[in-house]
Amino acid sequence: MARSVRSRALLVTLAFMLAWAIPTSAEEHALVVITHPSRATSLSSGDLRRFFMKQRRFWSDGTPVIAVNQTAATPVRTAFERLIFGRDAATLPAYWNQRYFEGLFPPITLDSDEAVLRYVAAKENAIGYVDTRSVDGSVHVALRLGAPEIAGP
Numbered sequence: 001m002a003r004s005v006r007s008r009a010l011l012v013t014l015a016f017m018l019a020w021a022i023p024t025s026a027e028e029h030a031l032v033v034i035t036h037p038s039r040a041t042s043l044s045s046g047d048l049r050r051f052f053m054k055q056r057r058f059w060s061d062g063t064p065v066i067a068v069n070q071t072a073a074t075p076v077r078t079a080f081e082r083l084i085f086g087r088d089a090a091t092l093p094a095y096w097n098q099r100y101f102e103g104l105f106p107p108i109t110l111d112s113d114e115a116v117l118r119y120v121a122a123k124e125n126a127i128g129y130v131d132t133r134s135v136d137g138s139v140h141v142a143l144r145l146g147a148p149e150i151a152g153p
Contacts (some may be wrong), residue, residue, distance in 0.1 A: 030132040030146030031080055034117070034139040036124045043127075043142045048084050051127055053095065054104050059125065067107035068116050068128035076113065080129050083145045 033048060035041065039059070050056035052067045059065055070077040081089035096106045110116050113134035120126040121138035135141060 030144065031076065031083065031129050032132050032135050032141045033127065033129045033143040033145065034120050034135065035127050035142045036120060037138070037140045038124055039142075040140045041142060045084055045143070045145070048127075048143065052084065052107055054099070054107075063125050066123055066126040068119055068126055069107045069109045070113075070116060070129070071109055071111050076129065076131055080145070 033043060047056070051065050052069070054067070057065055070080070081092070085092065099105070110119060110128075113130040116128040116130050117134065117136060117139060120128045127142070129145070132144070132146070
């Protein structure tokens with residue numbers, strides 16, 4: 001009997017911990033796509049897809065785009081890939097393996113929101129993404145991603 005009660009208590013505790021760890025609101029999943037402040041432009045999710053797959057490699061002024069990913073399997077990158085690539089996200093490794101033989105490499109990867117913010121703020125041609133709660137005045141918000149897609153200011 002005591003073992004049964006302890007088992008149930010353990011299961012309830014585990015269920016509570018899992019429920020607490022899973023984000024429940026759209027704001028917790030919201031991301032912003034950022035560019036250097038001098039590149040104050042709005043972008044669509046289609047633009048992002050092309051930039052991050054290097055199908056579009058230049059800005060409208062002819063300068064090269066520097067796309068910046070976050071580390072694989074982080075919550076921010078997982079959310080970005082789900083929002084921008086949808087089901088195709090699973091095929092990205094094969095896509096980049098093929099592009100390698102064409103001389104194209106995947107976007108650079110940085111470890112955190114803070115690293116992406118610093119890089120994009122310092123590089124005029126860079127584009128990246130961070131959690132909405134991490135954005136500051138050092139960058140331009142080009143697109144908001146989340147429950148509905150909302151263009152940046």
